[in-house]
Amino acid sequence: MNENDRALVQFTALAHGLFHTYELSIPLFVGLWMAEFGVSAAVIGAVVSVGYGVIGVGAPVSGVLSDRLDARRLISAAVVGMGVGFGVVALARGPITLGAAVLLWGCFASVYHPAGLSLISRTADARGTVFAYHGVGGNVGTAFGPLLTALMLMFVDWRLAAGVLSVVAVLVGVAGTQIEFDVGGDDDGMAANEDGPSTDADKSDPHGDDPEETSGSIVGELRQMATSSRALFGAAFTVAFVAVLLYGVYYRGLLTFLPDVLAESPALAPVELLGRTVQPSQYVYTALLTVGIGGQYVGGRLTDRVPSLTAFLGFFTALAVLALAFPIVREAGTVPLIGICLLLGFFVYGTAPVYQVVVAEEAPDDVQGLSYGFTYLAMFGVGALGASLAGFVLTNSTSAVLFAVLGGVAGLGALTVVALRRV
Template identity: 25%
Template sequence: MDKEIKDKIFASIGGHFLVDLYSPLLPIILPALILNMNLSFFLAGLIVTAFNVTSSVVQPFAGLYSDRTGKKASIWICVLFSSVGISLAVLTNNYLLMLILVSCAALGSALFHPAAMESVFRLSPPEKRGVFNSIFTTSGSVSYSIGPLIAGIMITFYGLSSIAWLVIPGILGAIWIYSVDKKFQTSHVAFFERKRPVRKKDRAKYWWVPAGLVVTLCSLRAWTYVGIITYLPALLILGQQGMDTITTSLIVTIMLFIGVSGQIAGGYLSDRFGRKNMLVFGFASAVPFFCLIFLTQGWLMYVGIFMYSFFACFCYVTSVTMMQELLPGSVGFASGLTLGLCVGVGGIGAAIIGWAADGMGSLPDAMFLMVIPTIICPILAVFIKYPGNERIRKNES
């Protein structure tokens, strides 16, 4: 592997770190926005919804378009949009302008993921493809985990407006990625040739039935997980816990890091024991820990928060892999569905929980309603007709 190809791969990995650094800032910002702008829980949740819905609508189509034509968005522009949109949203008191900025950030994220994932997959040597894909996924998960802590420290010591300074690493990263792209395009024009269209015979008969169930499961999982991430800071800061922003940010960061370990465990164990088996196991294990969050206090509540995150992410990476194997030849489209559409459904669910909290007058009671999709997930997972891992490998060979 020559230097230009390696630089191009790591530019995609670095871009993933930057893009996923900004989206988890929203839940940490929300409590301050609720107080500063006198927002209801519904309007606060709608900010997250604007981000997730915009990403969900664009991402599957971007992935499908890339699969069929080989054309994709410039990664450096996506990084720039993501950083500018989120960072500058805190400087305005105009709610509509804030939604526009957040939506622009979501657009950058939506276009980035299928483009970057396809580049890493295509440029990596076959014998190292798994390693580079793992590094790519982990880079985003790590930045997604540390983002809330960085935001919490900045808000506590320097105020909400200090978040605007986070636009600097995004701009510098975009400049670096742009320079790498220019060198790469000059020396490796062949890599930009049009790819072959997706062939229907690559897909199993009635592929849409198990794929539809996987998308449904991903959507229900995203509803509860995004809901927890969105409202957990408000629950801990504004609720009976009465925590400060730094402590809350630390809890969310630990929760997200444990989710990273769940992703790694889910991918490894699904290779060994089968995707469906691990999907059912993960969803079933998440149910009791979700209940601990709202039915207990003290250390048991924290066990519930952290272990729910572990099993929710455990199921996430398994379901994404299942979707890619159900749609061979359409990696961008499969990723767009699981990373985009399903997360968008989760964003809509966050707004519904906010609406329910306003109506019920209780955020904890409204959040506990998410136990319903949490229980439905393992039941639906049992009914997925999915070939075993050995059969998948045999079909691919």
């Protein structure tokens, strides 16, 4: 990587880490919310799905904005907004207000991935390596954010813990303003966008009927988005979209209730330490997320050495096998249980940079932002149904059934990648 790539990694990795700090701290609050508000896993799963889902629903709009506006400013706005949203979570008084607060957080969170990934895709020279380090930054937040949350929850009420986490956004925002890098062609694009439609387009249609003339209006933007979307969704991108959707369902279904599922094991039952209750399951959960840092790095670097679809198929296959094996291994003792959790963390996060490269390869350069917008509609929007699915299964059946369902989802993902290789 050159100096500009390194600065780009610093800026995007900070914001990416913050996103995942919030996203993966939420499961640590799930059990406390069920107890405080007196609701079932199915209800909390639905509430959490609202916030996670809007990340994906808003992603295409964020993708369009990322193709037309200053991606750096969008990312900065997302950082501040996520902090505000999580601060409001601390004030929730019931499942409805909690859902509204998580929804607010999700609206701002929806901006990050389309803006951040399109910025990397357009700006980085060593794209695969920058994606890898960007993923590592996300997993640092993924691991240490929940670890900080778990430690705080030993000593303070969950509301105060949520409030403290909201302050982190301010610190990250200040740190981001100190990082300088050249965004290359984005500056030119911004200048054109700020000045209005292309002057060439104006000259070509003196009667004002050129569709470009309406690009500044809401109707014009919607038409442009529809046109770009039709061009984007060729056969290959459509199949890739379905593959990412299935990965999103697996990801959300696995992680949302994982601390509570792990707590079912006698080996990870709560213990009293120095007069306080310690939840070993929370620390195994954070260890799983920490191992994901290595998975992100390996997955990103792997795509520089082998075809991305080959890597995608391999990771999906591993996820299917691990999910099906989990209920069996969990009964074998503490060490095997921790071992399979670490493998799950490695492979579930190692898949992320792989599919990001697949999307970059299947989408035209001029709609990279929109492509990632739709990608995260699949990953976080439709994928958020994984939280509802997990809550429903756990309310009406067992965690063993949940992992069998997740294994089937990953198996379908592998078959989808096989189909993508044939397109």
